[in-house]
Amino acid sequence: MFSRWLRTLFLRVEIDGVSMMPTLGPGQRVTASRRWRPLREGDVVVTSDPRKPERFLVKRCVRREGSLWELRGDNEEYSTDSRSFGLVPARQLRWVISPRSLRTLR
Secondary structure, X not given: OHHHHHHHHEEEEEOOOOOOOOOOOOOOEEEEEXXXXXXXXXXXXXXXXXXXXXXXXXXXXXXXXXXXEEEEOOOHHHOOOHHHHOOEEHHHOOEEEOHHHHHHHO
């Protein structure tokens, strides 16, 4: 029961692809926590792919328009992001990777 509760608060993700390089690279594992505060520009989020909801994407929040966010990969040349699928509603951005976690990975 405790592990089920923890899974509602944390999500373990393995990076597959180069869209978030140099911040995150293929094979790296990160833990995202359930979002408990408003998003800010620069936050790295985990969200369902708008085109394939069973797949997760890891992207950076770069700009907000009302309740919609523009998401981008850090390696824009190799990233499928808001330039392809448009702005994403904030309510769909449920998981955030803490900046502290990102610093320890470098």
